Amino acid sequence: xxxxxxxxxxxxxxxxxxxxxxxxxxxxxxxxxxxxxxxxxxxxxxxxxxxxxxxxxxxxxxxxxxxxxxxxxxxxxxxxxxxxxxxxxxxxxxxxxxxxxxxxxxxxxxxxxxxxxxxxxxxxxxxxxxxxxxxxxxxxxxxxxxxxxxxxxxxxxxxxxxxxxxxxxxxxxxxxxxxxxxxxxxxxxxxxxxxxxxxxxxxxxxx
Numbered sequence: 418x419x420x421x422x423x424x425x426x427x428x429x430x431x432x433x434x435x436x437x438x439x440x441x442x443x444x445x446x447x448x449x450x451x452x453x454x455x456x457x458x459x460x461x462x463x464x465x466x467x468x469x470x471x472x473x474x475x476x477x478x479x480x481x482x483x484x485x486x487x488x489x490x491x492x493x494x495x496x497x498x499x500x501x502x503x504x505x506x507x508x509x510x511x512x513x514x515x516x517x518x519x520x521x522x523x524x525x526x527x528x529x530x531x532x533x534x535x536x537x538x539x540x541x542x543x544x545x546x547x548x549x550x551x552x553x554x555x556x557x558x559x560x561x562x563x564x565x566x567x568x569x570x571x572x573x574x575x576x577x578x579x580x581x582x583x584x585x586x587x588x589x590x591x592x593x594x595x596x597x598x599x600x601x602x603x604x605x606x607x608x609x610x611x612x613x614x615x616x617x618x619x620x621x622x623x624x
Contacts, residue, residue, distance in 0.1 A: 422554035423515045427481065429565045430474035433576040435506055437464050438479050442491065445483045454480070482506075485513040497593060504591040507577045508605050516555075520544055520570050521608055525579070528586065529610050535584045536574070541567040579610065586610060594619050 431437070440463040444453040457463055458473055466472040483491065486509055494505050511518045524544045528536050545563050549556040558566075574580035578589060588610035597605045598620060606616045 422552050424548070424552060424555050425514065425516070426558060426562050426566050427478060428510070428514045428517060428573075429562070429569050431471075431478040432569055433506065433510075433573045434475055434479055435503060435576070437466075437475055438482070438506060439502070440464060441476070441479050442483075442495065445480065446488075446491065482509050482513045485509065493596070501591050501593050503577055504589055504609065507573070507579075507589075508597070508602070508608075510573060511605070511608060516548070516566060517570050517573070519548065520567075523547075525574070525586065526607065526610070534586050536571070536580055536586055537584050538567055538571065541570065588612075595623055598623060 441454075441457070444450060444457065444463075447453055454476060458469070458476060461467070461469075461472060464472055464475060466475055490509075494502060497505060511521055520541055524540050525536055528534065528540060542563075545555070545567065549558075571580065575582070578587060580586060591609070594606055594609075594611070597603065603616070606619070
């Protein structure tokens with residue numbers, strides 16, 4: 418029943434997948450991509466995910482994310498340091514999964530700009546109710562699926578460093594925030610919870 422909905426629960430197929438993405442990147446960039454991925458599905462040479470079903474789901478999601486971005490992005494990604502790659506993969510996730518983008522823009526950023534500067538599962542659940550009221554496909558998801566999508570999103574925030582275990586939000590740091598401005602993606606600096614003056618300072622350094 419996926420009609421024309423822009424939403425998918427596919428984010429639950431693996432989560433953040435940072436080391437796994439880096440392991441598969443040479444395969445994805447190869448002219449023999451399909452054959453190499455097929456070999457990885459069968460022989461688990463790189464991912465070291467023992468359950469074949471879990472390995473297949475992870476590969477599907479990494480491919481989905483890779484294909485959501487221009488090839489040039491992944492060339493640039495290769496030359497980033499590890500922290501900048503972590504931030505960049507979060508950028509990819511927001512670009513790939515509209516449900517994560519909506520959670521982030523409508524809930525996380527709003528909570529950051531409030532007095533509390535904290536985020537909980539209940540905050541995400543309220544947004545789920547809003548989405549379900551507007552989108553028939555999301556409304557058809559079971560409570561279990563909704564819980565899994567919400568918890569996967571929150572886990573991603575923790576992995577990248579935006580959310581601590583107490584539920585407090587923290588801004589991200591990266592050495593290449595100018596990269597996103599130069600590529601017309603200034604919104605992402607706000608998504609990393611930078612203050613307007615910090616974004617202005619980065620822009621001034623580009624002049």
